[in-house]
Amino acid sequence: MIRFESITKAYPDGTVAVNGLDLEAPTGKLTILVGPSGCGKTTSLRMINRLIEPTSGTIYLDDQPTSGMDAALLRRRIGYVIQHAGLFPHRTIVDNIATMPLLLGESRQKARHRALELMERVGLPETFANRYPWQLSGGQQQRVGVARALASDPAFMLMDEPFSAVDPVVRAQLQEEFLRLQREIGKTIIMVTHDIDEALKLGDQVAVMRVGGKLAQMATPSELLTSPADEFVADFVGRDRGYRSLGFTAAAGSVAVGEEWTVQLGASAAEAQAKATGAWVLVVDAGRRPLGWAQPEQVHGELRKEHLNLSGTSAQASGTMRQLLDAALSSPSRRGVVVNEHGELLGTVTATDVVKAIEAEPHLETAR
């Protein structure tokens, strides 16, 4: 657990970056600090490992005040990931990752072994081991940064905008992998971001800060969306928060899934016509996994790949209302494809069905 007790930081020039901050990051959870630029997120984070000393107040690490600890020894207990990775340019990837174990007195061989293990863990191929940082892309460097922070298996991690230096596609991928990793390792993490979507996607709890370094609200992502504390939080969380809060509402059984006739590739135009509901027919493979929608009237001869419309998303029955609604809205037939956890077709839903289920739900149940 990391706890802030009325922490204030005033820089020598008079800027009050953090003002009377009380905060608790529970053990094993991912706590996110989010807020507009300059609201004191980085300052707050760096006060934890004492790269910045608070002006007043106390920070506790598992109930011990950090102020009395040797700063270097304190930092060795806390994994630290910075924005642009900050890799050592003169060391190979494997040596970069082995930094912390070596610092803590592990043998070279053990440290390297551990580093190779971590490379696999964060999805870096073994062939990168003896490359240098300049030979890696930004996203790959970011992974090395995460691996390096994990190498000493610290109980705590601090991450300052770890995914901001990469493009949206890579960012989403890194976020997914990181969530999976955190589910396995369950570290006490404080992560800084200015991207509210990232905060809502990753955080077990989210602390929204306002300029001037004050805490505006500390809540779970779904609470932030459904009951923002004030106008500032509501604005910051965003306009389509109603729709996005559906992302935290479990669908589990509350929406009736209708039966859908299907055809396979190679079917005749006549068969496709017979199986179609309205203008569209759903095409699946031999394992009943949905491939896409087709319009029988455009099929001459047999149904082939190029007849498929791929615009529809598919939702898992165990997913969220948002996924179900999106499946319905994105489908050309307006019938959303629902699958089981193996990706096999269960049936389809309409937007009307989903909305009815949402309206029937008096209080929103969170998916996690």
Added chain:
Amino acid sequence: MINYLFDPAHWSGADGIPTLIGEHLIYSLIALAIAAVIAVPLGIYIGVTGKGVFMIAGLANALRALPSVGLLILLVLLISPAFPSKMGYILPSLIVLVLLAVPPILTNTYAGVRAVDAAAVDAARGMGFRTMKILTDVQLPCSLPLMLSGVRSALLQIISTATIAAYISLGGLGRLLIDGKAQNDYSQMVAGAVLVALLALFFDQLLAFITRRVVSPGLTRRTVKATLPSGEVIPSETAKTPTAV
């Protein structure tokens, strides 16, 4: 010139070519060592702390504009009365050479330390490196390429300028230039100039070689053969943006 160089008589004795080269090298290397001992720690200190940055530009430019022969004669006048022996001449020569070599080493060391990626230093501190370890493990290895290129240009300057020792009747390859001039022996003068040039070239290559050995390929972005931990050798991609050492 060829005749002069290939005359066996010139390759032996107290004023033979080997002796002159030896003297030349001793002056040069002692001066380089003293300059490095002064300039490297100073450059690191200024680079790391940011204190005394004004010295870099001011001192370096002032020393660069130094008239070496004039200064040498001034120093001899000041110093030689205090030292009865040959020391009274050697010391002034060394001082001039050291003063020439300090600016390139100082400015490059400073620039090298400044150029170290601030994020890497921040990460090191954040991981619990103490100040000394940050210096030895991150700042120094990363500033090595620039520092060594400063040493390289300092050594070139020293070797070519060490000829001035002959002005005040000391040894070194400058002898061939001064004596050749006095005797109107052009082949001797040219031989001296060529030997100085060869010596400079040799040491330049030597330092380039040392630089390649001690500077991490991660900094020079040289393409190296990478070995897998299993021992298997794989060629790494070619460098996209090769930078000179």
